[in-house]
Every structure is written in structure tokens, then in C-alpha cells.
Amino acid sequence: MNPTICQLCNLKSSAAQKLNEAELCMLGENCAETHFQPGDIIIKQDAHSTNVAYLKSGLVKIHIEGSIKDKIIKITKAPAYLCLPSNFGDKINHFSATALEQTTVCFINVNTFKKLIYENGDFAYQIILDMSKNELQNFHNCLNNAQKQNIGRVADVILFFANTIYNSNTFRLPVTREEIAALAGITRESCSRIFTEFNNDKILEVNGRQITILNEKLLRQISEKG
């Protein structure tokens, strides 16, 4: 693996933008860029967490293996740090990350990362900002899920893909029904039923994984009312 040239990278995180030439150089020397295909495991749950993972491009699912079924925590698109809390809160990864599309990840040595936090307050602050925003969002996700019924959760997931991932009312789902179910915290059967229901009610046009939102307003209402 060649040393990465972080100075020339045009996909720097908001934190990395605060680094000076020398710091970027140090970052580059302790950083490895890696490419992943859909289905490839980027971070493995329960493995030792020795690197910070920065998602430079692509789409990733963060998930956790329960005793029986996988629970998908969230789907993250670039740019983003993956699972920072696992890097600092513990020495092992609490979650797995798996690529959903072709994906590029920079693995940064965790000690280098710590050093940057210690030495550059701007950098540290950006990381704190990032973690804060993330946590707030995670929280609201959790809460929403906790007090919504299935139909509202599925509506949430669809709106998430439309608004956050694809910025379009027509898109092709990058995941199976089973994964949508794991994301919404329901069974694949329930998920399937709700998709057909949305299709019948002219809220969505469903064609396998190809989705078109026909009645966004109603979908939003369903998402909000639970």
C-alpha cells in the first residue's frame, strides 16, 4: 500500500480540513486507502479496533449481530467516520460495517488520530461536533423506532433513502427486504406486507427494488403519526 497523500485529497473530513501541512503529512503516513465491493466487510464486530475508519466514498450499513437476527443500526453514506465511539469507548468493535456499494475507506492508525486530537484543538473540536451530531441523530432514530408501529417505521426507512441517500423520489433500493426489515426492526414478512399495502394505496410504486414515491405527503404523515 502506497503512503496516502492526504494533502491532495479533496474528500477531507471537516476535521481533517483543520490540519496543517505537517499534520496532513503525518496523517498520510499512517493511513491506508482501501476499496470494497458490495457485501465486503469493512469493520468486523468483536475484532480489535486498531484503526479509525473514514468512509471516503460509497454506502455502508452498520449492523450488529444479535443471537438470532442481525439488527441494522443505520446506513451511512460518505463522507463520514465509521463507528468512532468504538475506537475510543472500547478496544473492540461493537458493530460491523459492510459495504452496500463500491466503497472507499481510509484506515487511520488510532494513535495518530489521538495525537491529532491532542495537538490540534480545531481538529478535536470538529470531531466532538461530528460525534455530537451523530449521537443526536442516532437517538432520534432509536426513539422514533421505539414508539412507532411497523408502518411508520417502514415509511421512515423509505423517506430516509429518498431524502438522505438519493435526494430523489425515484430510486433503487440497495438492500433486500430482509435488510429493510432489520433496519426497521421488524420481520421481513411484515415489511413485505407493508410494501404491497403502500403499493395498493398508491403511496408508492413498487417494482422489486425500484421505488417511486407517489404520495410523499401521505407517506410523511404515516411516518410522523407512527
Place this chain on the structure above:
Amino acid sequence: MNPTICQLCNLKSSAAQKLNEAELCMLGENCAETHFQPGDIIIKQDAHSTNVAYLKSGLVKIHIEGSIKDKIIKITKAPAYLCLPSNFGDKINHFSATALEQTTVCFINVNTFKKLIYENGDFAYQIILDMSKNELQNFHNCLNNAQKQNIGRVADVILFFANTIYNSNTFRLPVTREEIAALAGITRESCSRIFTEFNNDKILEVNGRQITILNEKLLRQISEKG
């Protein structure tokens, strides 16, 4: 309010322990210690978040007002920073914090806090550590709740009070059944039923709010199996 003398404080957070004399002095000048009675609101949801709240002593519930019912996110005992992500991730508080016991809180000017992050890498790193551990724990809470049924959630709550808050198998609940229900994400009726069930099965001795765990092993099994 007198200027607080942080140098002499023997309840410093792990982050504040990394500060030098001058920094502690600055902290003291921008910090106000306040006392709260049970039921008093410490942080109000949707209000402007201008201060970092450090819980110096006491017990607090962090909660969020839904459309109909309150959801309790968690119960936190001192020492801890309250809702840091709200301070940095957004300008308004996403949660409320209410005292459950007599409680002491230091309100720290958020700009002072930022300054400390910028200027003292040790401090910043401790904050990141703290936030990371918190987030991991929150996550596991959320997940557990999401895939457990009611009886497991109630078992969780009881074990939480016994192990984390009181370190004893006999204790007096600082909250109503309604609040336990809000914490477990269930109705107060279900909560009540499960308490009597535990009492009948000799798992707990329930006497109003006075709880004694009789069969911790079984309670643990119920908590784990869901």
C-alpha cells in the same frame, strides 16, 4: 452566585482533572453551582443550550416529551456531564433533565468549555472518551429495548437500579411506576402487572417502591432472554 472555586473541587470530572491551575481558574470564573430539589427541571427541552451541565452530585432523569407521553431516555447519577451532544450538536436542547433527588449541578459557559477543548488536548480527549463510552452504552440500551419483550425490559430496569445506581439488592425506587414504564417504553399497566408477577414468582419482594431482589439469577436470565 459566587465565583466557583474549581481548584478546590474534589468532584472534578476526568476531563477537568487534566486542567492546570490557570485553566481551572478560568473554569471557575465561568461556572455556576446550583442546587435542585426532586422534581426540579435542570435542563428544559427546546430551550437554548448556553451552558454545559456537569452533574456533581445527585440523580437525574433525562427525558424527552413525545406528542402524548414522556419517554425517559436514561437515569444518570453523578458524576457526569448531562446531554453534551445537545451542547455541541445543536443550539437547542433535545432533551430535558429533571432531578430525582437533591442534586448539585455546575453550569459551565459553553464558550469557556470550547476554549478548553481548543487549548488542552488532554481535556478534549477525555471529553471524546466520555462521549464515546456514553454513546456505546446508549446504543446498547436502545438495542436491548428494541428487541426485548416487556418482561425483559422491566428486569433490565430493576437490575440497572440494583447494580448501577444503588449497588445493593435492596433499595427504594426513586421513581413512580409510570416513570419506570416510560423508561422501559411500555405502559404503566403492563409495568404494574410485571411487578406483581415478579412478586408472586418470588423473584422480587415488592412493597410499594421498596424493592428486594430475591432471585437475582433468574432476573438476569429474564433480562437476557428478553
Place this chain on the structure above:
DNA sequence: CGACTGCTTGATGTTGCTCAACGTGCGTGG
């Protein structure tokens, strides 16, 4: 005493999971 809060218990209806069956498309091996 009446109003109120907190708690408990029973009856009833709904939601969503489980189980089961079946269709489809795809890749593999005989």
C-alpha cells in the same frame, strides 16, 4: 370530605410475530 395521585386488576381489541406454503430467478452439478 372531596379531589387527586399513584397503583392494581380485569376485560377486550389490535398489532405483529410465527409458521407454513408457494412463486421466481439464479447458479451449480449431474
Place this chain on the structure above:
DNA sequence: CCACGCACGTTGAGCAACATCAAGCAGTCG
């Protein structure tokens, strides 16, 4: 080439878990 297994998706029937509704009791405060 066909047979087969396998992953994915859909649909129906039955059941268990919970929420909701309703009623009642004890303790407390004005």
C-alpha cells in the same frame, strides 16, 4: 439441458403479547 438447492419475496391463518378501556382502592392534601 434439466434438476435441484438456495436466496428472495409474497401471502394467508392462527396465536401471543400488549395496549387500551374501565373500574376500583389506598393514601394524601387542601
